[in-house]
Amino acid sequence: MRKVAPYLVTGPFAIVLAFPFYWMLWTAFKTDQDLYNVENVPYTWTHGSPTFHNISFLFSDTQYRTWLQNTVIVGIVVVAITLAIALPAGYALARLSGQVGQSLGVGIFLTYLVPPTLLFLPLSRVIAELGLQDRLLALVLVYPSFTIPFSTWLLMGFFKTIPRELEDAALVDGASRLRTLRSVVFPVSLPGILTVVIFSFSLVMNEFVYALTFITTSSQKTISTGIYTELIRGDVFFWQGLMAATLLPSIPLALLYNVFLDRFIAGFTGGAFR
Amino acid sequence: MAAVAGVKPETRGWRDVLEGRRFLAAVLIGPAVLFIAVLIGGPLLLSIYLSMTDATAGQLSGHFVGLDNFRDAWSDPVFRTALKNTVLFTIISQIVVLISAGLLAHALVGPFRGRWFLRFLIILPWAAPIPLGAVAWLWIYDSLFSVVNWTLVNDLLPGGGTFHLYSVVNAVTPWTIQPFNPPQWLGDPTLALAAVISVHAWRVIPFAVVIFIAGLASIPTEVDDAAKVDGATGLKKFWYVTLPLQLPIATVALLFGIVFTATDMTIVYVLTRGGPFNSSQMLTTWAYQKGINAGNLAEGAAISLYLLPVLLLVAVLMLRFARRVEVS
Numbered sequence: 211m212r213k214v215a216p217y218l219v220t221g222p223f224a225i226v227l228a229f230p231f232y233w234m235l236w237t238a239f240k241t242d243q244d245l246y247n248v249e250n251v252p253y254t255w256t257h258g259s260p261t262f263h264n265i266s267f268l269f270s271d272t273q274y275r276t277w278l279q280n281t282v283i284v285g286i287v288v289v290a291i292t293l294a295i296a297l298p299a300g301y302a303l304a305r306l307s308g309q310v311g312q313s314l315g316v317g318i319f320l321t322y323l324v325p326p327t328l329l330f331l332p333l334s335r336v337i338a339e340l341g342l343q344d345r346l347l348a349l350v351l352v353y354p355s356f357t358i359p360f361s362t363w364l365l366m367g368f369f370k371t372i373p374r375e376l377e378d379a380a381l382v383d384g385a386s387r388l389r390t391l392r393s394v395v396f397p398v399s400l401p402g403i404l405t406v407v408i409f410s411f412s413l414v415m416n417e418f419v420y421a422l423t424f425i426t427t428s429s430q431k432t433i434s435t436g437i438y439t440e441l442i443r444g445d446v447f448f449w450q451g452l453m454a455a456t457l458l459p460s461i462p463l464a465l466l467y468n469v470f471l472d473r474f475i476a477g478f479t480g481g482a483f484r
Numbered sequence: 485m486a487a488v489a490g491v492k493p494e495t496r497g498w499r500d501v502l503e504g505r506r507f508l509a510a511v512l513i514g515p516a517v518l519f520i521a522v523l524i525g526g527p528l529l530l531s532i533y534l535s536m537t538d539a540t541a542g543q544l545s546g547h548f549v550g551l552d553n554f555r556d557a558w559s560d561p562v563f564r565t566a567l568k569n570t571v572l573f574t575i576i577s578q579i580v581v582l583i584s585a586g587l588l589a590h591a592l593v594g595p596f597r598g599r600w601f602l603r604f605l606i607i608l609p610w611a612a613p614i615p616l617g618a619v620a621w622l623w624i625y626d627s628l629f630s631v632v633n634w635t636l637v638n639d640l641l642p643g644g645g646t647f648h649l650y651s652v653v654n655a656v657t658p659w660t661i662q663p664f665n666p667p668q669w670l671g672d673p674t675l676a677l678a679a680v681i682s683v684h685a686w687r688v689i690p691f692a693v694v695i696f697i698a699g700l701a702s703i704p705t706e707v708d709d710a711a712k713v714d715g716a717t718g719l720k721k722f723w724y725v726t727l728p729l730q731l732p733i734a735t736v737a738l739l740f741g742i743v744f745t746a747t748d749m750t751i752v753y754v755l756t757r758g759g760p761f762n763s764s765q766m767l768t769t770w771a772y773q774k775g776i777n778a779g780n781l782a783e784g785a786a787i788s789l790y791l792l793p794v795l796l797l798v799a800v801l802m803l804r805f806a807r808r809v810e811v812s
Binding site (some may be wrong): 320328412468 | 508509511512513515516517519520523524525527528530531534542543544584587588590591592594596598599602603604605606607608609610611612613614615616617619620621623624626628629631634638686689690694743744747748749750753754768771772775776781784785788789791792795798799802803
């Protein structure tokens, strides 16, 4: 019984949770004749399936490549801004300012609870007034507002787990504070930084509300809104294209997450949830 | 708080100033605080201001109208539906997520053959960006080609045998599925809400599992050993040892979950856009509908601000919680 129990619990869940991905994969390679016929068994490939036509359609007849590119650009810039601001803040909150830092840290973290759905209406107006409508710059500017609070808090937890003595030893040895940071603190906190990078990037990819309200030009869209708004035209759904477009970015992310999962777990237990 | 906590932190604080540390800290923390103040504090105040004016799309100001927008929003039956849906959506999906994730984390924490693969499958939904995952479900719940419906109403046995899943379902709930009139998952008010809840749970369970595994992994092995020595096993151990130790992390996860569920808009927007006939509107989609589509910026802001009490409540609970953890 003890041997079978894990499978009994995880098996059904795994099937339900992973099914949509199997279905995306299956649908992405179907021909129209196969897909749009209620007589066909959906679990089989017939009438010319599998075909690569849908994937080539995605790359040649839509702006999919541009959306991917935009997503990567926004992601990288936002991660860079986030690190530049959250790293020093997280470190300072963990080390340099005692009791005040503690309260400030909790305060910064609480701002993470203020969701985009509460802020997008006034922000959409501000973005329009600034002339940033339909520009990636709008997203680059606004996205750090939710990556920074979370990252600062996560990094603060991480820095707290690094023994102070490690730094003191370096300082005593005559290293400057900056050098200590560079050669002692940051190498040790690399898992934390990595967690923040992956997390911030995935928050960017998941963001929908700002992208939907700020950007309406096709060439400036990211995948989070591009696929939904451009591959569904009125009542016409390009289902195979939609499924392929959805699946492609998910695969590398899934592998990345799984490889780093243990680091994530270390990141969460490493003080962030204490 | 410093006065209660005693003299020690205070003196260290003063020494920090003498060492110039406080200045350094301000330089390091300043940009983060500034960024947050401008991009979260600013819009939040602006939103509160707009909600008390008659601003429409294209304006950032208007005449002061007091609480009229909040009253107007409240008297709209669609708003009531949206409020009810938001509450249902939050509570039901949180219950589903907590129970599922608790079970899964327990099953996944120990070693067994194939654990890596099963964990991979369970983590998968987390990898798909939410709007894309929701699009996949849009297809699964399609009105004509839904694979769920096909599986329910078609003969699943090859050759001469007959086995219909719907007959199994109908044996328990006879009124639910007619073979020639399969459920319209996104076209029926109740089912649409259920679909939205299920997709949200699908999306959040993996993340909750990761957090719970982290919590379980942080229980020191000595505790496990001690429990074993004392003869606590199975349910007993879970109730008296694991659960109390898991409570802090579960509380944080729950509080987070409440905020991110109540304020989520993506899944509803992609799946139903609040339809059919506004029956699955949430506060967020209704605010979007009013503020962006209908151009009533002020009322849209007012509608979304109805979420603020939830946020404040959770924030207060979090603070309480953080303090209690610090003390212990």
